[in-house]
Amino acid sequence: MTQIVQRKIVVDDAVPYAKSIFASLGEVDTLPGRDIQREHLLDADALIIRSRTQVNEALLADTAVKFVGSTVVGLDHIDQNYLQDSNIHFYSAQGCNANSVAEFVIHALVLLAEEQGFDLSQKTLGIIGVGHVGSRLEKKAKALGMHCLLNDPPRARQENSNAFSSLEETLQADIISVHTPLTFDGRDKTHLLIGKEQLASLSSEQILVNAARGGIVNENELKNTQLAAKIIDCWENEPNIDQELLQQSFMATPHIAGHSFEAKLAGSTMVYENLCHFWNEKIDNNWQTELPPRPDPIEVVNSDHWQSGLLEVLQKTHLIKNDDAAIRENSDQFERYRRNYPIHREWYIHGVKKTKNQKLNLILETLGFDLLPVL
Numbered sequence: 461m462t463q464i465v466q467r468k469i470v471v472d473d474a475v476p477y478a479k480s481i482f483a484s485l486g487e488v489d490t491l492p493g494r495d496i497q498r499e500h501l502l503d504a505d506a507l508i509i510r511s512r513t514q515v516n517e518a519l520l521a522d523t524a525v526k527f528v529g530s531t532v533v534g535l536d537h538i539d540q541n542y543l544q545d546s547n548i549h550f551y552s553a554q555g556c557n558a559n560s561v562a563e564f565v566i567h568a569l570v571l572l573a574e575e576q577g578f579d580l581s582q583k584t585l586g587i588i589g590v591g592h593v594g595s596r597l598e599k600k601a602k603a604l605g606m607h608c609l610l611n612d613p614p615r616a617r618q619e620n621s622n623a624f625s626s627l628e629e630t631l632q633a634d635i636i637s638v639h640t641p642l643t644f645d646g647r648d649k650t651h652l653l654i655g656k657e658q659l660a661s662l663s664s665e666q667i668l669v670n671a672a673r674g675g676i677v678n679e680n681e682l683k684n685t686q687l688a689a690k691i692i693d694c695w696e697n698e699p700n701i702d703q704e705l706l707q708q709s710f711m712a713t714p715h716i717a718g719h720s721f722e723a724k725l726a727g728s729t730m731v732y733e734n735l736c737h738f739w740n741e742k743i744d745n746n747w748q749t750e751l752p753p754r755p756d757p758i759e760v761v762n763s764d765h766w767q768s769g770l771l772e773v774l775q776k777t778h779l780i781k782n783d784d785a786a787i788r789e790n791s792d793q794f795e796r797y798r799r800n801y802p803i804h805r806e807w808y809i810h811g812v813k814k815t816k817n818q819k820l821n822l823i824l825e826t827l828g829f830d831l832l833p834v835l
């Protein structure tokens with residue numbers, strides 16, 4: 461008689477629907493990502509993580525793990541050389557949260573523009589790192605009428621394209637948004653890419669956004685740089701973030717730019733499907749019946765100006781200020797808040813009733829909202 465051996469999968473408990481999604485493949489153990497230790501993995505066949513588990517020899521040596529799946533994008537916590545040398549299959553859900561981050565940046569900028577009284581369509585946006593996130597951000601910024609400067613030396617070389625600007629040129633944009641990975645070596649290393657010299661070249665009229673990783677921008681230098689606004693979602697030494705920078709920032713959020721419901725779900729399902737493929741198992745989507753329904757349609761009260769009308773819509777999808785308030789008074793809440801992050805849905809999930817402002821309607825449609833006829 462053949463004995464059926466139940467496979468064991470250890471999953472970060474911040475992966476939504478972990479038990480429902482992975483149950484068809486074996487026994488699912490969930491643990492906080494930061495607490496996953498080698499002893500939990502001795503008899504585990506697969507490990508599914510987000511960004512809080514350091515994946516390296518110390519974690520995996522002499523365990524049964526043959527598959528590591530990351531439901532997020534950043535790779536700076538993964539020793540990929542070790543995985544390859546140890547013949548452990550690695551998959552990460554590249555692109556899963558790109559739209560979420562692009563929406564976060566646009567939302568923060570629309571809020572800033574309304575509060576500081578400027579028109580985003582009159583501003584240039586410099587995007588450093590034009591991959592999944594950066595290219596989605598470019599598309600959305602163009603929908604608002606912004607002119608974009610793009611900096612991505614690896615792409616510029618590969619594509620032999622003149623669509624890209626140098627870092628120096630890009631740093632002259634009114635608003636600069638960083639979307640590179642955090643890397644420590646190689647020709648394109650990004651650790652401290654925006655350092656003393658680069659920050660010194662900025663004027664007090666400019667705005668800087670970092671929703672990529674702490675350590676790409678030199679925080680010590682940034683604290684001493686006068687800017688029109690700093691929008692920081694990713695920090696050095698998370699969760700023990702710099703209090704002075706936190707207080708200086710127009711928007712200070714606990715690394716949640718990629719935390720939309722759709723992004724988390726996409727990360728989980730992409731890894732699940734890769735694991736099914738790895739184990740040669742059938743994909744089972746029954747768990748999807750548990751998903752929450754579509755939110756009620758949004759009605760715009762004041763659509764006189766496209767930018768204030770847009771902010772009204774964005775605030776009806778999600779109150780980004782709550783993400784800032786969650787840590788502004790007490791940054792000890794950093795990890796707790798992001799682990800219990802309220803559900804917010806991406807723009808394409810929301811219906812918006814057509815407004816009287818044709819320009820606003822066009823922008824909403826280009827940003828991905830489902831424009832509904834007014835009956």
Ligand SMILES: NC(=O)c1ccc[n+]([C@@H]2O[C@H](COP(=O)([O-])OP(=O)(O)OC[C@H]3O[C@@H](n4cnc5c(N)ncnc54)[C@H](O)[C@@H]3O)[C@@H](O)[C@H]2O)c1
Binds near residue numbers: 588653715716719
């Ligand atoms: N705040 C969040 O919640 C959140 C969510 C998703 C991703 N991220 C971070 O954002 C990063 C980018 O995400 P992505 O999905 O767009 O990744 P991606 O790999 O698709 O794009 C990164 C781009 O940066 C470019 N690049 C690399 N080195 C560069 C350099 N020195 N200068 C300029 N460009 C450079 C690459 O060529 C690539 O096009 C991730 O690595 C991750 O660390 C943060």
Ligand SMILES: O=C(O)[C@H](O)[C@H](O)COP(=O)(O)O
Binds near residue numbers: 532
């Ligand atoms: O790298 C990424 O994909 C993001 O930074 C992601 O949002 C981080 O995920 P978490 O810290 O929630 O595990």
